[in-house]
Amino acid sequence: MIQIENMYKKYIMGDNVVNALNGVDLHIREHEFVAIVGPSGSGKSTLMNMIGCLDVPTAGRFFIDGYDASKLSDDQQAEIRNKKIGFVFQGFNLIQKLTALENVEMPLIYSGMRAAERQKRAVNALESVGLGDRVHHTPTELSGGQQQRVAIARALVTDPPIILGDEPTGNLDSKSGKEIMQIFKNLNAKGNTIILITHDDHIAEQAKRIIRIMDGKIIEDREVS
Amino acid sequence: MIQIENMYKKYIMGDNVVNALNGVDLHIREHEFVAIVGPSGSGKSTLMNMIGCLDVPTAGRFFIDGYDASKLSDDQQAEIRNKKIGFVFQGFNLIQKLTALENVEMPLIYSGMRAAERQKRAVNALESVGLGDRVHHTPTELSGGQQQRVAIARALVTDPPIILGDEPTGNLDSKSGKEIMQIFKNLNAKGNTIILITHDDHIAEQAKRIIRIMDGKIIEDREVS
Numbered sequence A, B: 001m002i003q004i005e006n007m008y009k010k011y012i013m014g015d016n017v018v019n020a021l022n023g024v025d026l027h028i029r030e031h032e033f034v035a036i037v038g039p040s041g042s043g044k045s046t047l048m049n050m051i052g053c054l055d056v057p058t059a060g061r062f063f064i065d066g067y068d069a070s071k072l073s074d075d076q077q078a079e080i081r082n083k084k085i086g087f088v089f090q091g092f093n094l095i096q097k098l099t100a101l102e103n104v105e106m107p108l109i110y111s112g113m114r115a116a117e118r119q120k121r122a123v124n125a126l127e128s129v130g131l132g133d134r135v136h137h138t139p140t141e142l143s144g145g146q147q148q149r150v151a152i153a154r155a156l157v158t159d160p161p162i163i164l165g166d167e168p169t170g171n172l173d174s175k176s177g178k179e180i181m182q183i184f185k186n187l188n189a190k191g192n193t194i195i196l197i198t199h200d201d202h203i204a205e206q207a208k209r210i211i212r213i214m215d216g217k218i219i220e221d222r223e224v225s
């Protein structure tokens, strides 16, 4: 379902080159539950952005569901993102002037769903992450962990086949974090592919496979026992 | 040094009232090392913003170094913030068009330090958090954990007597998190007051006192054994 071959991502800053991805090969199949771990700055978010069709490598190939991403037009890439992928960003990327409800409705607007059904689904998604009483708050009227949960609800609301979470529990207390992990486990049990970046070993050990990255390379790739 | 008496912070949203702080009494002395813990949305960042003179309560009194904060002018409050407090924000609050170096220099510009000394201190602060090779990157050219470390360096660069950290290790792997905690411990050993909000019990147990908040109230306040 996701195939990365010999991928490089280089940033050129004056005389320096930053090798954010430095030769990555990776194959993730449908229904997997993968945790990506590694030090700060090691390339995890960069890798996630490639998987989410949000960035383009300097070299190497990327296939999603058999399509060579480099051969797709921008419109075709946007369509794959909207139909197949739900993304929880490390920095949330919520729209500041929209309420929690309006933020979570956005992916359903792209899918052409009509307003009454959209609002019902968005409210359900917000209730599932414990924010039923915060639906009309804008991001600045929410705590850090509440903003993170709005970002999670938005990633889940279209029930996408692939869910990408970049540090999805980083701002949550352990009880809220457990509730979010239970949501991901339930989705994986019904067939969604889950890929999470995490700095928390407790979270990583709840996945089925752990991929460890260092300096832009995969140094470990194992099943969770 | 920090005294909070019967503090309330209410937000009015249509017919609803959110009691972000719901009767808080708190006394923190010089040289303490305090961790503030509690569920997402319980009032921790709101409390921290009061301590940092960044917000005004709905009711109750706040004294910093003996001054009644409500009797200070905006200029006097700004002066207290610049001279006494270093703040690591939950959302980092870096200036997007400035480099890491320029972001860390900002508090030194306010203090009137001249350019050569300012740059030297800012570079030292960035090196101390492992970012010596990222000084000319802007926030969008940094990973999430690197942005967090720039925010930490900026809070430390004036060596302020009070350091407030809102989830300062939330985006860091455990090794980087340990290095940051060692910085805070060293500062506390030389006399700085450290107040950290954290969701990580390992981090909280490294403080000397743990304050637990729930629904805008302090429900526990104990020394760490």
Ligand SMILES: Nc1ncnc2c1ncn2[C@@H]1O[C@H](COP(=O)(O)OP(=O)(O)OP(=O)(O)O)[C@@H](O)[C@H]1O
Binding pocket: A134, A137, A140, A141, A142, A143, A144, A145, A146, A171, A172, A173, B011, B012, B013, B018, B019, B020, B038, B039, B040, B041, B042, B043, B044, B045, B046, B047, B090
């Ligand atoms: N401007 C606002 N208007 C309305 N409600 C607000 C506003 N700012 C904060 N709140 C509410 O006040 C409560 C406390 O927020 P606060 O940011 O202090 O929580 P927190 O303990 O820091 O949470 P987290 O661990 O998720 O960061 C939350 O329930 C939040 O929704």
Ligand SMILES: Nc1ncnc2c1ncn2[C@@H]1O[C@H](COP(=O)(O)OP(=O)(O)OP(=O)(O)O)[C@@H](O)[C@H]1O
Binding pocket: A011, A012, A013, A018, A019, A020, A038, A039, A040, A041, A042, A043, A044, A045, A046, A047, A090, B134, B137, B140, B141, B142, B143, B144, B145, B146, B171, B172, B173
């Ligand atoms: N636009 C850019 N220009 C230059 N360097 C960049 C840019 N974006 C990222 N980098 C660098 O690429 C490296 C990898 O970044 P990435 O965001 O993938 O790290 P990460 O593993 O997600 O880290 P964290 O755990 O801190 O979030 C970092 O060292 C970062 O400084």
Ligand SMILES: [Mg+2]
Binding pocket: A044, A045, A046, A090, A166, B143, B144, B145
């Ligand atoms: Mg990252």
Ligand SMILES: [Mg+2]
Binding pocket: A143, A144, A145, B044, B045, B046, B090, B166
């Ligand atoms: Mg907070």
